[in-house]
Amino acid sequence: MTNDLTQGLYIAVIAIGLVFTATATFFLILIALRWIFPTPDQDEGNFGNNPQLISDDQNSEYEEPDDRETEANNPQSIPASQELGPKIAAAAAAIYLEMSAQEHPYQNKTDHDRNIQTMQKSSWGNIGRSLLMDTQGSRPPAAGTNRTQQNILGTRIRK
Amino acid sequence: MSNELLGGFPYITVGNVAMMSIGLGMIYLGVARRYEPLLLVPIGLGVLLSNLPATGIAEDHGFLGMLRKAGLDNELFPLLMFLGVGALTDFTPLLQNPSTILLGAAAQFGIFAALIAAILLGWDINNAAAIGIIGSADGPTTIFVATQLADQDLWGPITVAAYSYMAMVPIIQPPIMRLLTTKKERSVRMAYPSTPPSYRSRILFPLVVIILGSLIAPKAAPLIGMLMIGNLLREVGVVDRLSQSAQNELINVTTIFLGLAVGSTMTAERFLELETIGIFALGLFAFAIATATGVIFGKIMYYVTKGKVNPLIGAAGVSAVPMAARVVHRVGQEEDPDNWLIMHAMGPNVAGVIGSAIAGGVILGLLN
Numbered sequence A: 001m002t003n004d005l006t007q008g009l010y011i012a013v014i015a016i017g018l019v020f021t022a023t024a025t026f027f028l029i030l031i032a033l034r035w036i037f038p039t040p041d042q043d044e045g046n047f048g049n050n051p052q053l054i055s056d057d058q059n060s061e062y063e064e065p066d067d068r069e070t071e072a073n074n075p076q077s078i079p080a081s082q083e084l085g086p087k088i089a090a091a092a093a094a095i096y097l098e099m100s101a102q103e104h105p106y107q108n109k110t111d112h113d114r115n116i117q118t119m120q121k122s123s124w125g126n127i128g129r130s131l132l133m134d135t136q137g138s139r140p141p142a143a144g145t146n147r148t149q150q151n152i153l154g155t156r157i158r159k
Numbered sequence B: 001m002s003n004e005l006l007g008g009f010p011y012i013t014v015g016n017v018a019m020m021s022i023g024l025g026m027i028y029l030g031v032a033r034r035y036e037p038l039l040l041v042p043i044g045l046g047v048l049l050s051n052l053p054a055t056g057i058a059e060d061h062g063f064l065g066m067l068r069k070a071g072l073d074n075e076l077f078p079l080l081m082f083l084g085v086g087a088l089t090d091f092t093p094l095l096q097n098p099s100t101i102l103l104g105a106a107a108q109f110g111i112f113a114a115l116i117a118a119i120l121l122g123w124d125i126n127n128a129a130a131i132g133i134i135g136s137a138d139g140p141t142t143i144f145v146a147t148q149l150a151d152q153d154l155w156g157p158i159t160v161a162a163y164s165y166m167a168m169v170p171i172i173q174p175p176i177m178r179l180l181t182t183k184k185e186r187s188v189r190m191a192y193p194s195t196p197p198s199y200r201s202r203i204l205f206p207l208v209v210i211i212l213g214s215l216i217a218p219k220a221a222p223l224i225g226m227l228m229i230g231n232l233l234r235e236v237g238v239v240d241r242l243s244q245s246a247q248n249e250l251i252n253v254t255t256i257f258l259g260l261a262v263g264s265t266m267t268a269e270r271f272l273e274l275e276t277i278g279i280f281a282l283g284l285f286a287f288a289i290a291t292a293t294g295v296i297f298g299k300i301m302y303y304v305t306k307g308k309v310n311p312l313i314g315a316a317g318v319s320a321v322p323m324a325a326r327v328v329h330r331v332g333q334e335e336d337p338d339n340w341l342i343m344h345a346m347g348p349n350v351a352g353v354i355g356s357a358i359a360g361g362v363i364l365g366l367l368n
Helices: A002-037 A068-075 A080-103 A110-121 A124-135 B015-029 B037-050 B063-071 B076-088 B094-098 B098-105 B109-119 B125-136 B139-151 B151-169 B169-180 B199-216 B218-236 B238-262 B276-303 B311-316 B322-335 B342-367
Strands: A148-150 A156-157
Touching: A002 B109, A002 B125, A002 B199, A002 B342, A068 B015, A068 B342, A148 B139, A148 B342, B015 B037, B037 B063, B037 B151, B037 B218, B037 B238, B037 B322, B063 B076, B063 B109, B063 B238, B076 B139, B076 B151, B076 B218, B094 B098, B094 B342, B098 B276, B098 B311, B109 B125, B109 B276, B109 B342, B125 B139, B125 B151, B125 B276, B125 B342, B139 B151, B139 B218, B139 B238, B139 B276, B139 B342, B151 B169, B151 B238, B151 B276, B218 B238, B218 B342, B276 B311, B311 B322, B311 B342, B322 B342
Parallel strands: none
Antiparallel strands: A148 A156
C-alpha cells in the first residue's frame, strides 16, 4: 500500500500540474484570440440569411431572390425592412401557438372548434370528414354497446 | 424437465431480486424524481434485464453482452457521447471570460483527493484512480477511464455513482458553497462582457485545444478530440445537418446503448459487495472536494480581482453541465434575487468538461 500511496501522490501532483498547465495554456490562447479577433466578423451576421453558407448540401439549387431585384421588378413591393415587423409578429404568434399546442396536447381545442364551425355549415360532407378525423378511420362502436364516446360537437353521449 | 416448464422461477436468487429492485429503483428515480432520467432509465432497464435468471442476456453472446463488447470494452460509446456533448456545448461564455477556464482546473482536485483516499482504504492504484475520476462529474470521462483502468466488476458502481451524484449536485453543492463564502462574496454582481466572441475565434478555439490538449496529454486525445470535433461541427455553421445529428440522433442512440451496456455489468455477484458502498462514499467525497476547491479558487479570484468575481462560480467548475451552473445561479439569487450568475457560471462549467478530459487523459497516461 505504501508503494501505491507514493505512486498515488506522485500521480496527483503531476496530474494536477498538467491540468493547470493545459488550462493556463488555453487561457493564454483565449486571450490571444480575443486580442487578434476582438469583434464579431463582418460576414458573421450574414450566416442566417445566406443559404449557400448554411447549407451543406452540395446539390442544393436553392437561390435566395435578391430583394433589390424583386423591388425593381415590382414597383408595388414593400421594402424588406418595412416587411420585417409583421413577419416577426407572425413568427412569434406561430411559435407561441405551436408551443402551447405541444405543452397542452390534450387541451388543444382546435379540432373541436373546427368541428363546431363545420356543423354550423350543416354540410354532410364536412360532418363525415370530421367524423373520420375524430375516429382516425377506426370503426365506430356498434349500436347498442354501452360505451361513452365523444360526438362531433364535443359533448359526451352515452349509448 | 419440470424445471424447464417452470421457466426462470427455479433459478431466481435473493441477489437477483435485490438487483432487480435496484434497477426498478433507478427507473423510479429517473421517471418520478427526474434524476438524470436519460441515463438512469436505460441503466435501470439494463440492470433489470441482466438480472433476470436463465435468460443469458448479459452473457457474452447475449444482446447486452454484445452491446458491452461493441461499445464499452473498447471505449467507443463514451467517445461518441462526447461528440454529442461537444455539439451541444456553447463555449461562448468561456471565450467571453477566459479567466474562468482556470476554475475548470481547480475543481479537478476532487479526483486526486478521492484517489488518495481510495488507496488509503485499500484499493489498488488503478481501481483507486477509476474511483477518483467520479470527482470529474463527467459521465463519458468517468466511463472512458473506468473501462480502461478498473476491474470490470467496478464499472457499474463507478458509473452509477457518477451519474447519481451528478443528479444530486443541487443537494451536494449548496451547503459547501454557503460554508466557504460570506454573504458579501455571494452577493457580488459580475459585469457582462460587451461584445460576443468573433466567428473566427469560435472556430479556432476547438482546433487549438485539440492540437495542444493532445500534445500535453496524449491519452486525453480521444476525449478532447471528440469533444472539440462536436463543437467545431456546431460552430462552423456550414454542416448544420452533421451538428444536428450529433446533438440529437447520435447522442440519443449512444445513450440508450451505453445505459443498457453499463446496466448489464451490474449483476448480483458483482454489485452486491461491500466495496460498492465504499465507491459511493468516495464518489460523494470526490464531489464535495471538487466543489470546495472550485469555490476556494473562486475566492482567490475574488481577492485578486478586488471583488469583481463572485466566488460561487468556482463551484460550477465541476463539469456537471448545466446543473452546476444552475445551482450557482440559484445560490447567488438567495442573497440577491436580481443577480444573474448563470452565464458567468457557464464559463467554468464548460471549462470543467475540458479540465476533466485532460485530468482523465493524464491519469491514463501515467498509469498505462
